[in-house]
Amino acid sequence: MIRPATLADAARIAEIYNPYVTDTVITFETETVTASDIKARMKSVWDKDLPYLVIEDAGRVVGFAYAAPYRPKAAYLHSVETTIYLDPAASGRGLGGRLYRALIVALRASHAHTAISLIALPNEASVALQLATGWREVGVLREAGQKLGRWIDVGYFQLDVS
Template sequence: MIRDATPADAAALAGIYNHYIRDTTVTFEEAAVSEAEMASRIAEVRSAGLPWLVAEDEAGVVLGHAYASKWKGRCAYRFAVETTVYLDATAHGRGLGRQLYERLLAMLREAGMHVAIGGIALPNPASIALHEKLGFRKVGQFEEVGFKLGRWVDVGYWQVML
């Protein structure tokens, strides 16, 4: 089931996200996120009128989440969003990322957004494939803009017109 995130999801979402902080270069954050911080992030996204979705199994266990955030703070960027999806390490390969992203993109279209942008720490063939299946196309790449887990990391940007 895919539904809107609530503050009650914060602990589960932090648990999912903290794996990516600790063990991957997918995010450039380096310190674990607390439940309170995750609840604050959910509230910030929701107060901006943007969606934050969760996927859960039949037992109500949260398996992943996707959300949109403002691309930049300047007014002229108000129709552009950055999109993000994270899955529990045990939930890959089930199509949940695609389901979350499809619902997120549909909601963004309905809300009148014009473009969705995905930033991908490289290499990440699975994320690239997901974005491109959903119509995103690569529009740029910054070289060695992040340093994590002892190495320099490039970031590519994909976008889709909504």
């Protein structure tokens, strides 16, 4: 089941997200987050009238996706950056595709005109998800970040949602 996230989901979302922070280069964050941090992020997304969704499996949240403003400058008002994470135990079952498609539908009902996704490379699963849900690759920033002792390229993907 896919549904809008609630503040009650914050602890579970942090639980899903934090291993990506500590053990991977998929996110460029380096400090784990708390449920309070997630609640503040959720409120920030909702304040911009943007979607924050979760997907459940057997009544347990196993993934989340949301859109946030791409950049703070006024001309970027209708551009959003998307985020999606799944519990690794839930991967490989099509849940990510279902969740991402639901996010895209929600974005089409919002003020967003274009969605942008940034992916730490290499990441075959995330690239495949982007392409399977209609995104196009628009560029790569070489060695844009450094984490876990290595330089990381970032792929930029874009989807028109208006």
